[in-house]
Amino acid sequence: MRRLKNLCKDPLAVVSIGIIIVTVICGVFAPLVAPHDPEEVNMSLRYAHSSVEYLLGNDHLGRDILSRIIYGIRPSVLWVLAALAVSVMIGAVIGFLAGYFGGKVDAFLMRCCDIMLSFPGYVMALAVIGVLGVGLENILIAFITIKWAWFARIIRTSVNQFTEADYVRYAKTIGKGHVFIMVRHIIPVTFADIAVISSSSISSMILQISGFSFLGLGVQAPAAEWGMMLNEAREVMFTRPELLLAPGLSIIMIVMAFNFFSDALQIALDPTRQGRSKKENIQLPSKRAAEST
Template structure:
């Protein structure tokens, strides 16, 4: 409850949560709220300008841009979130085991993570897409293969920090099972760290999916995706820039919302950062009041 209250008191966090919630709902209910069929081709409306019937105009095949942006939320955000959740789940399980039990278990698991992390993320993604062929599912598979090791490494560090606490040692001394200790004492304290790194990672994943789709390696036509929509609008990017602007703004807004949320989560979960933030805002208020009085 304290976390939620701190986030709601932060204007940027509240705005970010609102934008993310609206985006997810719009993507989930796209078939019901999209004004037109996103796959319907009408060459008479090719590159038609903005109108009351088509709020964002029509693309090179006369399809409704607004409807395609709404449908594009699914591959650009919803499927990326699902992949992130699976990666975090796998990484958390390995990180908890390695950080809590330590010893040979930790050494073996971390060497596997080191091997996975030795490959650059973009290179590994391109290699998997090159072997399996273009497609959103192959990009998401590459994320799944690469991201879990990074999450495991980060979460292991947090688990090791909390597993050395006195209350955990006392629980071990009185014979409480390791599973109960992990679920009752360690997991609640590591969960905020997981939330912060997850909200930060989603931004890079969305950008990578859009970038690869822009290059033609992601989702294929006729399905809608923001990066692919920008690629389709390249031929008129100077004469009709609004067709690239719409999906581009969608990417910027969603990624910015997740970025602001990650920063706000970090401040809300760290008392030191919260104190600094309050002091900074207090100084800004005092400076503004002083300038107002002088003026």
């Protein structure tokens, strides 16, 4: 609870959490929040400017841009969060097994991770898309295929720090089972690391899925997605640049919100980082004064 209070004391973190919560709620309840059908074509409103009924105007097919932004939250954010959760779950299982048991189990699992990590992420994603075809589902499968090994290696390192702790050795001595030890003693102390790496990865995944959709490899028309909306608006980027603003600013705002939230979460879960940063800020002026004299 004290760590959560530290998180709430950061105004930037509170604003970021608010943006994330509002975005997720709008995405989940998109049919209730969106004022119009995002796929409804009305050529009489082609490239119409903003109005009371259509606050952000209309695109090249007369579709409501605001409704498409709201529905675009689902593939751009919600499904990315789902893919992240699956990746973290797979990585956590493998990381816990490797870090806790060590020995041959650790060596075998880490060699599997090394094989996966030896391929560049975008190359692996393109390979998966090339085999399975374009589409949101295949992009998410590519994300899971790429990310689980990275999570497994980081979580394994975190687990390995506590495997030889005295309280873990004592639990083994009195005959406690491996599952009990992991759940009772290992997961609570490694949860902070898992939360931080998960929150720091979501931003890059959002940018990647928007990038793939912008290239035509992700979400396909007529479904709404922020990256694809940027691709559709680039044809009129010089005559109607405002059409780029809505999806572009949506991506920027949610990515910045997750980045700021990740930084604040890392400081809240590890208060020594904040202490070190304050100490550095205090020592820096004195060091400069010494150098000037």
